Amino acid sequence: MINYWPLIGILLVVAGFALKLNPMLVVTGSAIVTGLIAGMDPVEVVSTFGKAFNDNRIIAIVWIVLPVIGLLERFGLQQRSAAVIRSMKNATTGRLLILYLVYRQITAAIGLHSTAGHPQTVRPLVAPMALAAAEKQHGELTEDEAEKVKAYAAATDNVGLFFGEDIFFAIGSIVLIQQILATYGYNLAPLHLALWAIPSAIVAFLIHSTRLLILDRKLARRGA
Incomplete structure (x- = not known):
């Protein structure tokens, strides 16, 4: 029993x-x-x-990375990244996040998944820069608007990683898909599956980029 x-x-x-x-x-x-x-x-x-x-002792690396990020934030990493964006005349939240989306998808596609992420880039760099760009273009944001910008920054990382990593054929998700298809008699090489992930990544990029540009327009209309 x-x-x-x-x-x-x-x-x-x-x-x-x-x-x-x-x-x-x-x-x-x-x-x-x-x-x-x-x-x-x-x-x-x-x-x-x-x-x-x-x-799984590689997990212990987290305990080294997090204090480093904390120290960088303690000594003004967020403020310095925001200041850089404020010095750029044409920087907008949407454009900035689109550039980050490109970077995230390309690096994930070649297997560099840990070069970016929520704790190491979104919180200390990308989100403050996106907020600085929005405030520079549209003035001080309300709490809801600021939280929305942060959410879009986090979502951009998610979209870039999720649809970019499957292009890298040596990742676990590709192996899982291959094994499941093999049980139903479809024997495909990991490289073939990775190639077919490229159209999905392109479509995801176009859709999310459109959402980011719409975010720019919504922020621009807030004072109208």
Whole structure:
């Protein structure tokens, strides 16, 4: 008979996130509870944690990167990036984010996924620059308008990465697609799948670029 009690860990994760508790504590606590309910002794649970950390120790790099970004922000990275944009006469939020979209898609397409991202570029650089461009062109923004600009900056990173990375044939998503198609008798090389991702990336670029230009127009009409 299947033991469903270990699934309580999933409910603990949902409840913890709903209560806005510390995500690290929620996930760790639910994992410990799941292991104990599944019949593992405390030593075995800790050993499993240690093995998972050792197998994925590259994750520890995050603890080096985040303090570096924090120090850069502490000493004025956001202010300096905003000042650079204010010095550019024709810079707009839409144009700036379109340039970032181009960069994100191209670098993702050649496998450089970690050269940009939300913590290392969007929050300390792209979002402040987008806000500075909007304020330079259209004056001080309301809180809702500022949050919308930040959301568009984050969305631009998502679109660029999501539709750019599939062009790189040595990524896990391409392998997954290949294996699923193979189970249905369609044997395709990863390179062929990557090539067919190019039209999707182009269409995604055109659609999101249009949305960014529309954002520029909406900001321009706010005072009209």
